[in-house]
Amino acid sequence: MAPDRSRKWLVGGPPLAYLLVFFAAPLAIMALASFRAPGDFGGLAPLVLQDESGAHLNVTPEAYATLFSDFLYGWLFLKSFAYAAFATVLCLAAGYPLALLIARSPRKYRDILVLLVILPFWSNFLIRVYAWMMILGPQSFVMRALNGALGLAGIEPVSLLYTPAAVVITLVYVHLPFMVLPLYANLEKHDPALLDAAQDLGAGAWQRFWRVTFPLSLPGVYAGAALVFIPAFGIFAIPDLVGGTGGIMIGNVIKQQFLDTRDWPFGAALSLVLMAGAIALSGFAALLGRGTRA
Amino acid sequence: MNRAWIVLLLALAGPGAWAQTNELHLFNWNDYIAPETVERFQQSCKCKVVQTYYSDNEELVAKLAAGAKGYDVLVPTSNYVLGMAKAGWIQPLDHAKLPSLKNVMPQYRGGAYDPGNKYSAPYAMSITLIGYNEAKIQELGVPVGSWAAVFDPKIVSKLNKRVTVLDSQSEVLAAALKYLGYSVNDRDPKHWEEAKQVILKAKPYWAAFNASSYIKELASGNIWLVHGYSNDIFQADKGAQEAKQSFRIRHSLPKEGAVLALDVMVVAKSAPRPDLAHQFVNFMLEGRNSAELTNMIGSGNPNQDALRYIRPEIKANKAIFADERSVKTLEQLKDMTPKQRQLLNRIWTEIKSR
Amino acid sequence: MKRRSAWLWCAAIAVYLFLYAPLAIVVLYSFNDSRLNAQWVGFTFAWYEKLFHNEAMLVAARNSLLIALAAAAASTVLGTMAGLALHRYRLRLLPVLVLATIAIPEILMGVSLLIFFVLLNITLGMVSIILAHITFCIGFVALVVRARLAGMDESLTEAARDLGATPAQAFRWVTLPLIMPGIAAGALMAFTLSLDDFVITFFTAGAGSATLPLQIYTMVKIAVTPEVNAVSTLLMLLTLTLILIATRLSPSVLQTENRR
Numbered sequence: 001m002a003p004d005r006s007r008k009w010l011v012g013g014p015p016l017a018y019l020l021v022f023f024a025a026p027l028a029i030m031a032l033a034s035f036r037a038p039g040d041f042g043g044l045a046p047l048v049l050q051d052e053s054g055a056h057l058n059v060t061p062e063a064y065a066t067l068f069s070d071f072l073y074g075w076l077f078l079k080s081f082a083y084a085a086f087a088t089v090l091c092l093a094a095g096y097p098l099a100l101l102i103a104r105s106p107r108k109y110r111d112i113l114v115l116l117v118i119l120p121f122w123s124n125f126l127i128r129v130y131a132w133m134m135i136l137g138p139q140s141f142v143m144r145a146l147n148g149a150l151g152l153a154g155i156e157p158v159s160l161l162y163t164p165a166a167v168v169i170t171l172v173y174v175h176l177p178f179m180v181l182p183l184y185a186n187l188e189k190h191d192p193a194l195l196d197a198a199q200d201l202g203a204g205a206w207q208r209f210w211r212v213t214f215p216l217s218l219p220g221v222y223a224g225a226a227l228v229f230i231p232a233f234g235i236f237a238i239p240d241l242v243g244g245t246g247g248i249m250i251g252n253v254i255k256q257q258f259l260d261t262r263d264w265p266f267g268a269a270l271s272l273v274l275m276a277g278a279i280a281l282s283g284f285a286a287l288l289g290r291g292t293r294a
Numbered sequence: 295m296n297r298a299w300i301v302l303l304l305a306l307a308g309p310g311a312w313a314q315t316n317e318l319h320l321f322n323w324n325d326y327i328a329p330e331t332v333e334r335f336q337q338s339c340k341c342k343v344v345q346t347y348y349s350d351n352e353e354l355v356a357k358l359a360a361g362a363k364g365y366d367v368l369v370p371t372s373n374y375v376l377g378m379a380k381a382g383w384i385q386p387l388d389h390a391k392l393p394s395l396k397n398v399m400p401q402y403r404g405g406a407y408d409p410g411n412k413y414s415a416p417y418a419m420s421i422t423l424i425g426y427n428e429a430k431i432q433e434l435g436v437p438v439g440s441w442a443a444v445f446d447p448k449i450v451s452k453l454n455k456r457v458t459v460l461d462s463q464s465e466v467l468a469a470a471l472k473y474l475g476y477s478v479n480d481r482d483p484k485h486w487e488e489a490k491q492v493i494l495k496a497k498p499y500w501a502a503f504n505a506s507s508y509i510k511e512l513a514s515g516n517i518w519l520v521h522g523y524s525n526d527i528f529q530a531d532k533g534a535q536e537a538k539q540s541f542r543i544r545h546s547l548p549k550e551g552a553v554l555a556l557d558v559m560v561v562a563k564s565a566p567r568p569d570l571a572h573q574f575v576n577f578m579l580e581g582r583n584s585a586e587l588t589n590m591i592g593s594g595n596p597n598q599d600a601l602r603y604i605r606p607e608i609k610a611n612k613a614i615f616a617d618e619r620s621v622k623t624l625e626q627l628k629d630m631t632p633k634q635r636q637l638l639n640r641i642w643t644e645i646k647s648r
Numbered sequence: 649m650k651r652r653s654a655w656l657w658c659a660a661i662a663v664y665l666f667l668y669a670p671l672a673i674v675v676l677y678s679f680n681d682s683r684l685n686a687q688w689v690g691f692t693f694a695w696y697e698k699l700f701h702n703e704a705m706l707v708a709a710r711n712s713l714l715i716a717l718a719a720a721a722a723s724t725v726l727g728t729m730a731g732l733a734l735h736r737y738r739l740r741l742l743p744v745l746v747l748a749t750i751a752i753p754e755i756l757m758g759v760s761l762l763i764f765f766v767l768l769n770i771t772l773g774m775v776s777i778i779l780a781h782i783t784f785c786i787g788f789v790a791l792v793v794r795a796r797l798a799g800m801d802e803s804l805t806e807a808a809r810d811l812g813a814t815p816a817q818a819f820r821w822v823t824l825p826l827i828m829p830g831i832a833a834g835a836l837m838a839f840t841l842s843l844d845d846f847v848i849t850f851f852t853a854g855a856g857s858a859t860l861p862l863q864i865y866t867m868v869k870i871a872v873t874p875e876v877n878a879v880s881t882l883l884m885l886l887t888l889t890l891i892l893i894a895t896r897l898s899p900s901v902l903q904t905e906n907r908r
Contacts, residue, residue: 007737007815008733008736008737008739011729011732011733011736011737012729012730012732012733012737012739012742014726014729015726015727015729015730015733015742015786015790016730016733016739016741016742016745018726018782018783018786019742019745019746019749019783019786020741020745022761022764022779022780022782022783023745023748023749023757023783024745025764026757026760026761026763026764027748027752027756027760029760029763029764029767030756030759030760030763037632038632038636039359039381039632040377040380040381040631040632041355041377041378041380041381041629042355042356042358042359042377042381043359043360043381070640072640072643072644072647073643075647076643076647079647094659094663094666095663097655097656097659097660097663098659098660098663098664100656100660101656101657101659101660102660107903110902110903111895111901111902111903112892114833114836114902115836115888115891115892115895116664117664117667118836118837118840119671119884119887119888120667120668120670120671120884121840121844122840122843122844122880122883122884122887122888123671123674123880123881123883123884124844124860124861124864124876124879124880125844125846125861126864126865126868126872126876127674127864127872127876127877127880128670128671128674130507130510130872131669131670131671131673131674131677132670133507134673135669135670135673137516138516139514139515139516139687159455161501162501162502173666173667173670176663176666176667177837177840178788178837181792181833181834181836181837182791182792182795182833184829184833185792185795185796185829185830185833185834186795186796186798186830188829188902188903188904189796189800189826189829189904205653216799219794219795219796219798219799220795220796222795223791223792223794223795224795226747226750226791227750227788227791227792227837230747230750230751231750231751233751234751234752234753234754236753240461241506241507243502244501244502245497245498245500245501245502245503245646246646246647246648247502247646248643248646248647251753252646253643254753254755254756255753255755256463256639256642256643257639258352258356258755258756258759259350259352259353259356259755260352260462260463260639261463261635261636261638261639262352262355262356262359262632262635263632263635263636263639264359264759266636267755267756268756271752271753271755271756274751274753275748275751275752278747278750278751279744279747279748279751282747317856319855319856321855323866324863324866324867325867344855344856345704346853346855346856346857346858346862347862347863347866347867348850348866349865349866349867349868353850356759356851357762357850357851360759360762360763360766360851361762361763361766361767362762362766362772362851362855363766363772363855364771364772364854364855364856365855506868507868509684510684510685510686510872511686513684513686513687514684514686514687515687529684530684532683532684533682533683533684533686534684536682536683536684536689537682537684537686537687537689538689539687
């Protein structure tokens, strides 16, 4: 197994080294920071304090104590989880048919169809969200039509902007390519012969999908779900812009610690708990997936 | 499309040639200096002004706190100056190089935020007040002379949720404190609790906490009343006129008073070119240059010499240049201790979650 | 033909409409004769003209493209290696690190990298931005490549080895073509992430480095003029052109080569 071991380091070594240097080391600095006190004006208080009794380490678990003792933050974690999970499910529902269609298109169209999925996302995030604010705002064609129809049914006009619905819609929009691309990469390699065989054995269209295509695509589903859920869990820009007065997620609280309250230890603590939660959830989901693999 | 390629190629080639010349690194708010002013300064100092931007004081502070260097001139708000000096991020100004400092109006010099202007020179200012859609407000008969227009449920409820409030814990707290009759710098936790209750009662009638797109929303008629900055509201009115709207956007300075934000220029301690930095600061203290920003965005101006260059309609605007009586009700925010900031953040998070 | 049902077509077209509705607004409003761009006023090319004279914006756009290309290239290579390693070998720390780069809030990554760079006395500039971008892109590429590898037919690789190919040859001629669509998908995602990043770039940028998001996000309060829409439209067109050229040169990188 010796050649295998050296290949393990040959292939896995460079990315591991890069991540250790440029990710793990900075993260360790902030992990330590979560145990320090905030500086008087900003940043962090000195790590070592000199006073009459000599030098001692200025560390405190206060940040974590506040985090875990105050239900408000737990509630916000749950709320963010709910939004992110819901957006992920919708992303999957919207992205799967698209990925499937592209994967089964004639070869000469596939490239351009994939590029068309991601093309909108080379424009600037802010103006895309502003465009959504226009679409969801009371004066847009879509909303006027919708409210007109509701008016016929005798229902009060609704405003989608500045509501939880706006947050979810925008979350789905912004993350859609990150669901479609991994799904496509997986679906594209499915051997059509398997489906032919299933059909020859008498399976209908839905059965062919549910018993052949979907199980084979599960790794793509997990990758897409991870690449949508995990970032969505900690996002702050979208609730800020379209969420209205109640649109706050845990990502906003984290941002405020660094860009408002200047409480870096608390911000670091919140972030680490967020990361631990996201990784634990992914691990859990992966375990489930392994269990159901046919 | 040909032109595009040519310009892109030129853009690729262009900046390389500048790298060897004198450069002043200005870290400033975006759209907070007139392009003509920059151009004129570049001519006068035979240098290039390289601008990078932030959109909030806290972004500036966070970067400096993490150790970023390379900037010459920074433009924070006055309440940050003493903290930045104590943290060692800015250097004292050499008044010998700043003969135009005398142009600053006496009431905006040094004072509490920076005794003797040791570190900072006033740049521009704005007042946080109420902006509104004149037509709609007249139609609905809503009184806008007081913060009650934002905080009193009986009044705000008339506005059909077309109200936004700044997305800033300190600004909203300050407005609520003023409404209750306290100072914006009141740090009594009991008063903060009162302010929190006031905000929670009014919140159901607000559409959003918005610090950025409220200008567009005002100008397009989606939002009818905002808690915002005076120069933003000035821009909203310009935008509404440009779009040939049937309404104007007006300011109102509430009778209880408001927050005055005075932005100042400081020189970074690690500035690569302190000489150019001082040249720039002095340049911006000259009346003509200072006035160009006011004429562009409707910002308030603490510079006496600038007054003769400012357009008359801006000078006459009471919300930009407050009159004698109102000036007494204006206050500048002061910085808080870490514990106070934590308490405020807890209150703010709770307000936003409910 | 028999596998593409009507409902699949309908669903897919609906999603494309969903994707392009806001984009239609973005492009349309780049021709809007209104500085505030809150409502449609009239048609004009003026903003494109202003853009061509706006050196700062054009330089920022150029920088963004260069950074995105460099970061995408490096992170695709490292990410593919990571994806392979995740699938084939048991490297204890790698799965956690990869997931952590995706889970970490951007602000924390930005601040921590800035502190790190300052500690090591690395001057902030384009290079620091690229290094930061690579860090958050690796995870995305790795997960897509691993998804592509999962369930892949290992017998092909084994057959190659049995026929005398070295591991390197087996990789180059068997594995690599098979996972290429996954790599290409990952590269596209990395490029997109880098092009539009603000928070991390803000913290790791130097005093003179400008990228398009840094210009635009700080304009957020007042001057998100149609010029921004114009530069976005042009950038999209330019990027699309570059990528189409690239796909013409390297055939069908997003598709498995024909097995029949």
